[in-house]
């Protein structure tokens with residue numbers, strides 16, 4: 510089997526498949542990990558993308574998949590999962606709920622029960638919530654939580670997806686931080702791949718070859734590699750771009766082309782003066798842009814030089830004016846940090862070809878593409894309600910199931 514791309518999706522797929530198949534993985538960059546990789550910056554461990562968090566912690570889909578493939582990573586579950594900063598006061602979700610008028614408190618209780626059991630209505634989250642809640646704090650909290658976890662606004666996310674997310678939270682629990690950050694996950698997976706004999710080639714795939722409706726391999730600058738199964742981790746748009754023109758029917762291509770990504774800005778701050786006294790996320794509700802903050806050094810102090818904290822602020826990218834969006838985020842940080850001394854290490858923006866998600870939440874594709882032997886994994890193929898890397902793990906599991914069923918069918922016939 511050939512895997513194109515060594516981001517988290519490609520690495521998980523390779524780890525899963527290499528117990529039973531001979532696998533060759535192609536990664537164009539000199540390092541594995543894609544947007545889930547550590548980068549060193551002035552003694553701090555920053556990342557190429559992620560905020561060093563795993564949405565469902567040690568017992569979520571990623572944690573389980575890492576254990577099942579033999580990747581040894583310690584994920585420390587966040588305590589608490591999160592807190593809200595409302596008008597200068599740190600509040601629990603239950604306190605916000607208690608602060609609502611009686612009718613809305615009742616609506617909240619009924620809504621949570623419905624979310625656990627049923628499928629959500631087919632309308633955007635903001636519209637749906639407006640029919641139940643008039644109190645602004647509910648909408649501000651939804652904006653912050655969806656912005657932090659999905660880089661989407663409540664008008665971007667279908668309520669069906671929100672229901673899926675809430676179900677997964679009840680099923681798997683809240684976030685966690687891997688000791689050693691994202692890089693520890695990538696290193697552990699690389700170890701599994703090496704032990705399982707996966708051939709890792711640092712070559713850019715220029716073309717996925719297709720013959721008579723079936724994949725037959727890939728081409729790189731170094732040569733042609735044949736295989737009748739290709740799993741792509743480079744995003745749906747890029748995957749169809751690598752196939753010969755005319756491979757896919759027009760309606761499918763049109764749907765893929767209309768796919769919208771989600772963008773974001775992450776601001777990395779170093780401080781001696783701690784901002785958070787817990788290992789979860791702080792959702793500030795009265796900001797212009799910043800939707801969430803974590804202080805990962807509360808879990809793993811080695812992610813910053815001794816005596817310092819690494820604090821990461823995240824905001825959804827609204828529009829294309831990156832500089833002015835980042836400036837508003839920086840103004841929020843000034844306010845949130847108060848009289849603490851801090852240093853902005855670096856501002857990272859994610860959009861276009863390097864987004865937060867290649868498919869905005871709720872718009873993911875099925876991993877079986879309409880060409881025999883061609884599958885997709887990664888952040889445009891997450892399963893319903895799958896948040897970020899836990900969604901990627903769910904997507905890999907779904908891809909694996911689909912592939913096995915197809916192989917079984919071929920075997921039977």
Ligand SMILES: Cc1cc2nc3c(=O)[nH]c(=O)nc-3n(C[C@H](O)[C@H](O)[C@H](O)COP(=O)(O)OP(=O)(O)OC[C@H]3O[C@@H](n4cnc5c(N)ncnc54)[C@H](O)[C@@H]3O)c2cc1C
Nearest residue numbers: 514516517518537543544558559560562714887888897898
């Ligand atoms: C600001 C930000 C914060 C985030 N925070 C979190 C978080 O805290 N927790 C979380 O769970 N998720 C988070 N995410 C999301 C998470 O980082 C991504 O969902 C995940 O890393 C995507 O993995 P992937 O495998 O789909 O894609 P990628 O990581 O993009 O991997 C794709 C790989 O394919 C390679 N490639 C591309 N084209 C080719 C080619 N032609 N040939 C060979 N190789 C190729 C690329 O070099 C890359 O390595 C965050 C993302 C961002 C941007």
